[in-house]
Amino acid sequence: MSLTASEESPKRGGYHHGDLKAALVDAAIDLIAERGVRGFSLAEASRRLGVTVAAPYRHFADRDELLAAVAVRAFQVFAAELAGGLDEAAPPSQRIAAMAGGYVRFAAGHRPLFDAAFGSGIDKSRYPEVERAAQPLTGTFLAAVRTLCGGDDDAADALAAAVGATAHGHAALLIDGAFGKGSEAADAAAARAARATLALVQGREALR
Amino acid sequence: MSLTASEESPKRGGYHHGDLKAALVDAAIDLIAERGVRGFSLAEASRRLGVTVAAPYRHFADRDELLAAVAVRAFQVFAAELAGGLDEAAPPSQRIAAMAGGYVRFAAGHRPLFDAAFGSGIDKSRYPEVERAAQPLTGTFLAAVRTLCGGDDDAADALAAAVGATAHGHAALLIDGAFGKGSEAADAAAARAARATLALVQGREALR
DNA sequence: GTCTATACCCGGATAGAC
């Protein structure tokens, strides 16, 4: 395999002179997984990568800027995973319900990413990149809903927003522990979200 | 009006020797409103009340215990406000939809309380009081839904959970800025939540 | 692009006096 020169000395230091910027994002995700967003710090991330606390400042202006980069990554993975899990053959309403279920399972299976995307507490107006990264996610919902609503764009927008909010609510409450803990709770929450989405689709006349 | 002795010296120190415990909860809410949960600290709260940093430890074992107390207060106010805003005369489906709207408006109008209730990051298993305080909220949803579902308790449980999650999703996304900022955004989110709830009620057959 | 060194500030938490 063809390694770049920078990847050849994994011992003692490992990442230095590699892609520190990307490594910091990875380390941040690990840290968030272990200690939550609040427990994440540039200092600890640096320590784990074997660099000094000053090094990150070459790549990120401050802590929040790194968190924003993690959020961007999170939305990318999120959208990709959701879009990838779709069954093209299934009927539209089933596809939409499956998306809601997938949304919840993503939150359960990639909690640090979900936290970074929605619980990082960064000022999004300062990081428009984050909003931009979030758009494909919205787009995926919208695309799935459009096939159901024919040409009625207003109806599609309303339904997509409702489905997204419902999926998000189930995910957020799951993370909060309202559905219990463990993978059974996650499965239950995903199933509930999917069923609620079906109900939403059935009763969508009421949305307008 | 009959003041207790401790309330008679509002100048110079004010709260000392008053009900410091309650005052700390109030101060915490103010601080969360200004700096978010993450920016809240016992030290700063103490400073504002004119007591030393050691004083709070007579009333709370640590920072998290105070946050838990704030969460308890939050759920109490939340449930009371939600139950109080109900129009007994309205048809059941309208009442349920109005509750979802009220849920979102509460989040918008009492953001520090909403944050304390759902975004404080405390370990709820360590503070069962918080879960206990949250139950009336669930109960209010359940009661409203029961009138619609007749005797079918399973159906009522499922619908109440779905409505709660949908309301929560809209509230969380609003807080996150997904619906924009300002009171117009809040109103829009509340209206969307209410409509989505109506759709949920209409299509509730799909929940089982 | 990374390191050394450092200045700075802040929060948590405790012991012991009053």
Added chain:
DNA sequence: GTCTATCCGGGTATAGAC
């Protein structure tokens, strides 16, 4: 129940050398 005094640890951020 509150204060004084204090310790400890930790994070942010910068200047300047290499």
